[in-house]
Amino acid sequence: xxxxxxxxxxxxxxxxxxxxxxxxxxxxxxxxxxxxxxxxxxxxxxxxxxxxxxxxxxxxxxxxxxxxxxxxxxxxxxxxxxxxxxxxxxxxxxxxxxxxxxxxxxxxxxxxxxxxxxxxxxxxxxxxxxxxxxxxxxxxxxxxxxxxxxxxxxxxxxxxxxxxxxxxxxxxxxxxxxxxxxxxxxxxxxxxxxxxxxxxxxxxxxxxxxxxxxxxxxxxxxxxxxxxxxxxxxxxxxxxxxxxxxxxxxxxxxxxxxxxxxxxxxxxxxx
Amino acid sequence: xxxxxxxxxxxxxxxxxxxxxxxxxxxxxxxxxxxxxxxxxxxxxxxxxxxxxxxxxxxxxxxxxxxxxxxxxxxxxxxxxxxxxxxxxxxxxxxxxxxxxxxxxxxxxxxxxxxxxxxxxxxxxxxxxxxxxxxxxxxxxxxxxxxxxxxxxxxxxxxxxxxxxxxxxxxxxxxxxxxxxxxxxxxxxxxxxxxxxxxxxxxxxxxxxxxxxxxxxxxxxxxxxxxxxxxxxxxxxxxxxxxxxxxxxxxx
Numbered sequence: 001x002x003x004x005x006x007x008x009x010x011x012x013x014x015x016x017x018x019x020x021x022x023x024x025x026x027x028x029x030x031x032x033x034x035x036x037x038x039x040x041x042x043x044x045x046x047x048x049x050x051x052x053x054x055x056x057x058x059x060x061x062x063x064x065x066x067x068x069x070x071x072x073x074x075x076x077x078x079x080x081x082x083x084x085x086x087x088x089x090x091x092x093x094x095x096x097x098x099x100x101x102x103x104x105x106x107x108x109x110x111x112x113x114x115x116x117x118x119x120x121x122x123x124x125x126x127x128x129x130x131x132x133x134x135x136x137x138x139x140x141x142x143x144x145x146x147x148x149x150x151x152x153x154x155x156x157x158x159x160x161x162x163x164x165x166x167x168x169x170x171x172x173x174x175x176x177x178x179x180x181x182x183x184x185x186x187x188x189x190x191x192x193x194x195x196x197x198x199x200x201x202x203x204x205x206x207x208x209x210x211x212x213x214x215x216x217x218x219x220x221x222x223x224x225x226x227x228x229x230x231x232x233x234x235x236x237x238x239x240x241x242x243x244x245x246x247x248x249x250x251x252x253x254x255x256x257x258x259x260x261x262x263x264x265x266x267x268x269x270x271x
Numbered sequence: 272x273x274x275x276x277x278x279x280x281x282x283x284x285x286x287x288x289x290x291x292x293x294x295x296x297x298x299x300x301x302x303x304x305x306x307x308x309x310x311x312x313x314x315x316x317x318x319x320x321x322x323x324x325x326x327x328x329x330x331x332x333x334x335x336x337x338x339x340x341x342x343x344x345x346x347x348x349x350x351x352x353x354x355x356x357x358x359x360x361x362x363x364x365x366x367x368x369x370x371x372x373x374x375x376x377x378x379x380x381x382x383x384x385x386x387x388x389x390x391x392x393x394x395x396x397x398x399x400x401x402x403x404x405x406x407x408x409x410x411x412x413x414x415x416x417x418x419x420x421x422x423x424x425x426x427x428x429x430x431x432x433x434x435x436x437x438x439x440x441x442x443x444x445x446x447x448x449x450x451x452x453x454x455x456x457x458x459x460x461x462x463x464x465x466x467x468x469x470x471x472x473x474x475x476x477x478x479x480x481x482x483x484x485x486x487x488x489x490x491x492x493x494x495x496x497x498x499x500x501x502x503x504x505x506x507x508x509x510x511x512x513x514x515x516x517x518x519x520x521x522x523x
Contacts, residue, residue, distance in 0.1 A: 175426065
């Protein structure tokens with residue numbers, strides 16, 4: 001009826017349908033390729049000794065065993081807890097540094113070199129350093145997670161704050177907002193996507209690092225269980241715990257993606 | 272007392288040890304309720320003048336007073352008193368049309384129900400009622416600019432500043448929007464300053480036109496009589512005088 005047409009505004013059904021169908025074809029492809037991998041695995045396991053490549057049913061049995069003795073649940077939970085605690089601390093510290101550099105501009109040339117230096121220290125070096133510096137597994141892992149994650153968060157939040165549009169800022173300032181209002185109504189909504197991306201990156205990284213730490217300096221957690229299985233020459237066990245790690249990392253990233261698509265629903269359908 | 276007094280305003284920028292004069296001794300006055308167009312070449316310091324009016328930049332020398340206060344130094348005095356419509360719509364993409372229109376009212380901490388009521392009133396006047404739940408990316412450029420205008424009017428400001436507000440739109444859309452905008456200005460009798468590089472637009476909108484040289488200072492101050500508005504051919508002589516004044520100023 002009306003001469004005014006808005007592209008896509010009237011037909012939300014279309015907008016929702018498109019990404020859904022895309023996701024479905026993606027799933028078929030994903031299942032297909034993973035299925036092929038599993039199949040060739042299973043075939044290869046028939047020709048190789050069990051300590052090199054155990055069959056899928058062996059790994060499955062290993063999972064049942066881990067489930068029965070409670071390690072599957074408790075050690076996974078413990079490792080995830082260590083990661084999340086450490087990243088939460090890293091996010092707080094890194095976010096504070098990023099916010100300070102972003103708002104008090106003259107601090108950046110002093111603070112950034114130090115952060116970059118810390119970021120340049122390899123995760124493995126940090127693992128050895130925290131073992132020498134601190135006692136107690138939890139403290140060591142917490143400091144390790146902090147050291148590897150806070151520079152990433154500081155960088156991403158600084159970049160995000162720098163990226164807040166000058167035009168939007170001026171538009172907002174004309175209304176004479178308080179500092180809190182500027183932060184809540186303009187800065188926070190613009191930096192949230194950057195924060196979520198930083199979390200996705202650091203979660204993947206943290207899973208890999210926490211395992212090394214548990215391997216060398218813990219008596220609980222997924223890394224320690226893995227080491228135990230390796231000492232017993234139990235390849236199925238090692239692989240089962242590896243899968244736990246893979247799924248933990250992917251699971252956490254999936255949760256972040258869900259949060260992302262919920263918070264960023266306003267975005268035009270992804271390019 | 273005039274609403275706006277600008278006396279001998281000067282703005283000098285320093286870029287890499289080079290100073291650059293954007294405004295050089297600009298003086299003018301705007302009375303309450305006036306609609307004044309400011310016209311000048313691109314890069315003649317119009318934007319700097321606007322930013323000083325908005326309190327976003329500090330003058331290097333001279334004085335600019337709105338209601339006897341300096342926008343930069345008495346920044347918070349102007350809370351809820353000034354609105355601006357910019358060249359680009361500057362809508363926030365994560366907010367719906369309605370939420371963009373209530374943005375200023377939220378900052379002013381107006382009660383929620385009244386925010387919505389006032390924003391809807393202006394969205395309705397600008398023909399956007401049915402799009403209040405759409406997001407900016409779903410709208411055309413002209414409609415987005417309409418939301419920007421609704422956002423500016425909804426706080427009921429004393430002074431409305433427009434910077435090339437229709438400069439990004441195609442001629443047909445711009446013409447329609449200009450007419451609607453003028454109606455709103457007449458209806459609300461708001462003091463308005465409309466900055467543009469388009470002489471025709473300045474003559475169409477302004478009851479008075481200030482012609483700026485480069486760097487910005489007053490070259491001409493002309494009244495546009497209502498009779499002239501109705502007959503565009505009568506504007507030609509005036510338009511030519513303005514062009515001539517700007518050309519003669521081009522000593523750079």
